Amino acid sequence: MKIIADANMPGLELFSRQGTVVKVDGRSIDPATVKDADILLVRSVTRVDEALLADSAVRFVGSATIGTDHVDLEWLAKTGRHFAHAPGCNARAVAEYVLQALLLVCQRQGRSAATMSVAVIGMGNVGSRVARWLAALGLKVRACDPLLKEQGVETGFALEPVESVLDCDVISVHVPLTRNGPCPTWHLLDKNRLSVMGPEKILINTCRGPVVDNSALLALLKAGQGPASVLDVWEDEPRVPAELLDRVVLGSPHIAGYSAQGKENGTRMVYEAFCRWSGLAAPLPGTEEALPALRLDVTDEAGLLALLQTAYSLPEDFRRLQESLENADPAWAFDQLRKQYPFRQEMHRWDWQGTASEPFRAILNALFAPA
């Protein structure tokens, strides 16, 4: 069995038991690469559609990602090709990123996060975790998810229309990128909605670049009227406009979900789906080595930020992205940052042995709860 896999996928040894794994650069996967392959394993940078697979023997496509906007699901289903992805695999990493981003922006602005209101747009695996964690920190959470509302799904938060939640201090978006259907998300935050926010608001986008109209955001930021913005994702990746990067408070190369656990979960979930599809028994999950003790006490938001930063530094990612724009080929450099991403452990992997004052106990319990 021939398995073509994006080389940026850890844990491919799982698949080596079932066939020959050929690792390739995700952006270079083309019809010739997959012509005689049986299995295709991708990440978000490979477009999977009729143009790629029409002449190919591939019968199983796995994407080690939450998002599926790079895959033509309808065409795969129509042609009898099986598809699996990894819902929720890196939701925890993204929620940690959002928490750190918010605390950093608040610190720079001399404000307390706990006094703020936050709009969480998209209440799936990531958004619902962000909502719970920020509520645990004391923020007033308002949520928006018309699809879950329509289905009557209980999220623990009242679900409001997008227009009603834009007056919150913080807007955090967690929707899939969709262009069709009842609630498309392409340019969900367009010029009009971004204009409502104003410079005193904070915008965090960790879902997909085109969910926020980047040109409109840039125009508002240039005019001093845009929200303090944290962007992990960009409208035209791997290209990041220098003008926009100069004006965001923090930016990163689409790595919010890049914890070690998030990536490993992605491959394992796709492998489990492959086992179900091919009638194999899935292996039992292995155990992870214990990490050293963290002994920081948390008595204020600066302490919580310091604790988060013992595991991961978002400003370091920002600095690396800024430097990458000086490369002769910044798009290549963007991809390199992602391929050579430093090993990052989620908080629950650490053995936290500090103390916390009352307002911080709930968020710390959530952060360190076992996965």
Ligand SMILES: NC(=O)C1=CN([C@@H]2O[C@H](COP(=O)(O)OP(=O)(O)OC[C@H]3O[C@@H](n4cnc5c(N)ncnc54)[C@H](O)[C@@H]3O)[C@@H](O)[C@H]2O)C=CC1
């Ligand atoms: N930056 C990164 O590294 C990562 C980015 N992502 C992105 O984040 C997205 C969300 O992830 P999950 O929460 O795990 O997905 P999910 O599928 O669990 O939840 C998405 C939610 O958005 C809702 N939604 C859809 N259209 C909407 C609209 N127009 N307005 C409001 N809500 C809407 C859905 O009903 C659903 O509840 C993914 O689709 C992916 O594109 C995910 C992981 C990592």
Ligand SMILES: O=C(O)C(=O)[C@H](O)COP(=O)(O)O
């Ligand atoms: O899971 C998702 O969805 C993501 O956005 C991934 O974390 C992005 O990673 P790559 O698939 O682009 O490596």
